[in-house]
Amino acid sequence: MNFRISLIIAFVIACLGSVSAQERFDGSFTNTPLAEVFSEIERQTDLQFFYLESWVDTLTVKGDFDNVGIEEILDKILDDTRLNFYRLGNKFILSNNSPISGDLPANFLQLEQTESEHENIGYVFSREYQSPSQNSEKSVIEIGRKEKMQLGRSSTVAGVLTDKATDNPITGALVFIEDPPTAATTDASGFYSLNIPNGKHELRVQFVGMENIIQDIVVFSDGTLDLRMSEAVVSLEEIVVVSDRDENVNQVEMGLNRIDLKTVQSAPKILGETDIVRVATTLPGVQTVGEGSSGIYVRGGGVDQNLILLDGAPIYNSSHFLGFFSAFNSDGLESSNLYKSSLPAKYGGRLSSILEINTKDGNEEEFNATGGIGPVTTRLSLSTPIWKERSSLLISGRSTYSKWILKKVPDEDIKNSDANFQDVIAKVNFRATSKDNISVTGYYSRDEFRLTNDSLFSYQNRNLSLNWIHDFNASFSSTFTLYRSEYLYKINFDGVPENRFDFGYDIKESGGKLLFGLFLGEKHDLEFGIEGKQFQINPGSISPTGNESNVTPESIELEKGLESAAFISDNWDLGPKISISAGLRYSMFNALGPGKIFGYLSGLPKSKSTIIDTVNYTGTGSIKTYHGPEARISTRFSLNSTSSLKAGYGNTRQYIHLLSNTNAVSPTDTWKLSDTYIQPQTAHQFSIGYYRNFPGYGLETSVETYFKSFSNILDYKIGAELLLNEALEADVLSGKGHSYGIELFIKKRTGKLNGWLSYTFSRSFLKLNSPFQTERVNDGKYFPTNFDKPHNVNLIANYKLTRRYSFSTNFSYSKGRPITFPVGQYDLRQVNVIQYSERNKFRIPDYLRLDLAINIEGNHKIRKLAHSYWTFSLYNVFGRDNIYSIYFISEAQRLQGYRLTVFGRIIPSITYNFRF
């Protein structure tokens, strides 16, 4: 078809004839509209101009012309415009960016025979790229100056993607062309940049909840293209996950999963709460130790090896209700990314994963509200413009509102207990200029419970972060982040008056990061910057309460530390087949004074009784310094447009440790900095993956394998006391670990049925060896970690039945986690003592669970006061008694075993949601 059109045009041009004699014209113009100038020329001469009004309505002419040739005038006044002219007799035909040639191409005859040859003539005709059915004027957008076009070269197309309704930038949308496969994701200011071959392309833009954009473009040279998306009205009815189609095949990164909030919201809920962390645990390579446990274990890494960032600020406790619910109200969230390997060089400080959670921007156009009521909490989000089209405010809060769950329990003690939690996200967004986007996010969460009459327990997260994105130009941008993160907990014991006390722990982290992004031509995409974090930990303080209390006030000395890093990474396109992403991060940690360091008798295990001296550092300088490089490399080799192979290596360093000698994370676990005795944790990871998409079925598949090794992993002596322990190093063991696995992942993004299925085989081991028996576990041999669950199957599926009804399901199977089991018993001073096996020698039974949910929408009028929908969830449909834990208690001189199940029956729940 191109061939035919070009032939016709060539024929028309061939018939146009030769150029007429020059005409002369006098005139003087001061900002006169171009159309008027043409009229004046037409009045003075018998020349005629042919053009479209819309081409010239913004153009004006300034200057004095005295008997000047018409063509000279036109050359002059059209010089700075996109217009060209062609003279045909006494008719001037204007063209918009398409110089018309009256000469036949030198190889005109050849052109007739080979359709592709037209690209060699030096001119391109936009119409030739138009399909006959799309003949509206705007269906092809031209980018750059046609004259500057160099065939066979590539150009950079950049621009900003905004929401048509709110003018807010859209972050994380995929902008791509299919041939050759080239894609970019919009950044936080909606900016994207693509390097694509000159010529005709079909540019596509996809983002969840928005209408896809399919735009024909012709690229002549570097240029800008701003795009606007409209909200998809049908997004209510269909859960379409299309934002990053083909990304898994094309991106260089491995082990990256995006978690879409729509999927989170439609997944079956437990007690009505949407939970982003719970959905993350259905991804391959992510484990938990059991029901009601918030901690995640990524590829054999411990729970403290995950960095959870909310708009750039780390969150230290990501759960409510002791782990039953995640600490984030999903109404305030926009998107989430989980990096399991190929951690970007800009992130550091944790070994195993980065869970990046981004909050929503408020609506800059109009006020709106969303909310919901579930069995446990009620939620409300308000969004309002502060400065129309420039700035907005979002506040999203959640609170428990009843104690009915507690009241349902037949036990009197629990009935009289009390537990409540709240969280709120507030965000101000301000687009100061078209190049500056500033946002400030505040986050606060609070839990409080009194389950026994004598102690009140509470914990809080407090976070504040500032993000300022500045685009210097289309290829150079910066992001500046400042944050403060605090986590604290308190125990208030008000039992026996003599023993009443308050106990408190807190950690405060302040940090800043300056990140630059630089596109260097079509081959390189650089990121570099610096980062600094300052920590201050109060490891524990106890003080008496009330006059009768004889508790001695005591506090462990504050811990202070400084972590700093510089990083650089490059996404390097070595050609259409190979891309490399290479990064280097150099991090340093200083444990800062003042501080007290115990000296221990050498040749003996460290214990309270082998302390021989104490060194007091009074200054605020560095007591101990650790530093080292961290390399992050991954490569992609495209096999064809739908499949690729990737390989990666990364090493990571971590200077902060979660002290926990329980099986799962508990809110009373404390974070500790590296010090003289406690060295940084380090890890190395190698991974290889194969990625294949089946576009016809909307399927993405991948197989990834990895091997990871760890050093300086902390563990604890049996019965170690971690609170108010000045000589913690005497209770701590340090060991090596390794893990490996293979992860299979199938994801269906589009269609009535969508979701994912994953299978993971993985193992993880730890070795705690020492010359001293008391510091050895399992005789210094490798043993499985608490979260070593070799087989894992997870399915998340949504099925859209009609516009109003959709179903979702979640299936989960895993091998039981390892436990330490009693193998004998004996009496010691009349006390019956359990003799335990080697660590983690046995396993609890396998875990199996199926959940179902149905979402029912209200009616589908677009304009109505409030949209609402209901969600009915059934958790654990089989009512299976999944064993949570097995434990033993010595009762009356004999050993009694117990099996504990949690949610060992169907848990139904109803949630009502609205927005207006």
Next chain:
Amino acid sequence: MKGKVLILFLLILGCAEPFEPNSSTFIQAIVIDGLITDEFKEHEIILRKSSPIDTNQFIPLENADVKIVENGVANFVLTESSPGRYRTFPFQGSINATYQLQIITEEGLEISSEVVTLKPSPSIDELRAVFNILEPGGIRGIQILIDTRDQTNTNSFYRWEYTETYQIVAPYPKRFEWLGGTELESFDPGEFRFCWKTTGSSNVLIGSSLRFGNEISSFPIRFLEEGSPELAERYSIEAKQYSLTEDSFEFWKSIRDIGERQGSIYDKQPGLVIGNVTAANGDALVLGYFDASQVRTERIFVSPVQFYSEGLKIDRQFLDNCTGNLDTIPFTDLQSYLELFQDQRVIAGVLTFSGSGYLMAPLECTDCRFQGGDLVKPDFWP
């Protein structure tokens, strides 16, 4: 405390059911149990092997050579008085002297303990009983508390043991035993009326005064629930107080923690608790503890009557049961009655008023030994 709070939470939505562990994976260890005190007595070291998880039995380690080295020089050789139990000649441990246990088993395994110092212990300030309502649950009863203060500020870690004795009274003591035909053997009314039952503590009772100004106040060592047999008549408790080093305190705390696991995933990691005894050769697993301490004792008597005014209620159920099950039978029906009840009934008396006959009562109401008591009155009982 933490574990308790968290388990309550789990119980809201979960449930724990008992099951019988199987013993197929039994691993036998050698267990050493020894304590030297400043009491003048034959000190006993117990050598045993651990038993499978389904049965708790005493498996002695016999024919070992056992000795205790005092201050690195004097050797006390122990003799096996009964299987697995090895005794010294009577001696009194000296305060601040050091002791080490050295064992060579029949198989040639050499086991030795760390060198321990016999720590002094401050005397018990007060052992007292108070009426208390335990929260949560509102369980009423008598709480036995211990107070200790170390004036020298040298000791912060304590372990306690107790021995408790309570009196058992048979409300309708046996007066006659039928020997067949018309022959009856008669007994003194007091002969089977009073018994005493003595038991010892079987849980780990340890305390630290480290953060409490070297003062232990109101440490609860025993709770007697309202209506328990201990509170039916008179009760006495003797507490023994030992001093611990910080290391031995941590050992006992580990023993306590693994025994009190609550089953939540927030429990401390359980594991094998290694003591201060090790084998120099071979790869046998050796567990247990050897230590030395001064002993302080204190005894109190508790009469439930003294707490009636504070609200303690006496449990009359046993007495009412006995009274309600009394039978009165004519003298002539004795034989057929006793044949019918087959040794379940005993002649508790002879009735001579309002028509004469025998007063028959259930066995447990007529002889205090049926409630686990011993007829011998302890020396300390007033």
